[in-house]
Amino acid sequence: MRTFLQTILLACLMGLPSLFAQDYFLAKRGPFNPDIPSPEAFLGYEIGDMHTRHDRMVAYLQTLANLSPRATLVQYGQTHGKRPLVILIISSEDNMNQLMDHRKAHLQLCDPDAEMPDISQLPVFINLVYNVHGNEPSGGEASLLTAYTLVASEHEEVKRYRDQSIIFVDPAINPDGRDRHTHWANMFQGNPLVSDPQDAEHSRLAARNPP
DSSP: OHHHHHHHHHHHHHHHHHHHHHHHHHGGGOOBOTTSOOHHHHHSSOTTSSOOOHHHHHHHHHHHHHHOTTEEEEEEEEOTTSOEEEEEEEOOHHHHHTHHHHHHHHHHHTOTTSOOOOOTTOOEEEEEEOOOSTTOTHHHHHHHHHHHHHHHBOOHHHHHHHHHEEEEEEOOSOHHHHHHHHHHHHHHOOSSOOOOTTSTTTOHHHHHSOO
């Protein structure tokens, strides 16, 4: 009996980090629209369990845009590797319906010769840019959690963000570098996980020059 209880306790303790990893970001920002999948539900693994390819990040953001009138996905360019550069635009439904009018008003603010628009009800434009360097991948993963929260959360604080701002989420401005690193890290990921910075998962230099 003691061995059985010890086994159950060990299993629970092993599950705690994953539980906390999932809940610490989302728990205080619910409830969430059940019709919109979380990143974990869409990807099939929790954020942080492995590195997410850029095409799957884009597919998830496109899913948010397809399922919610609060979001739309815009492609603004293409990388040398022919990967799309995208931005997810998020706001309240009212703001999204007036997006071009809000854009025009903001441009007027930058033009000293233009008539000053009424800014009393003008939403703030917020630009969130993630994942610049390919081997610094956590930003791209965080962008998926951020996008999900801003689109699906019904929390009053998140509602105020949507009502009072138009938010741009750019998940990765260097998708080519990200995918290069993502393939490497997933290929060499240890099981159980290895924290040694000299492990091949964390250091391509160490892998090329083994001791």
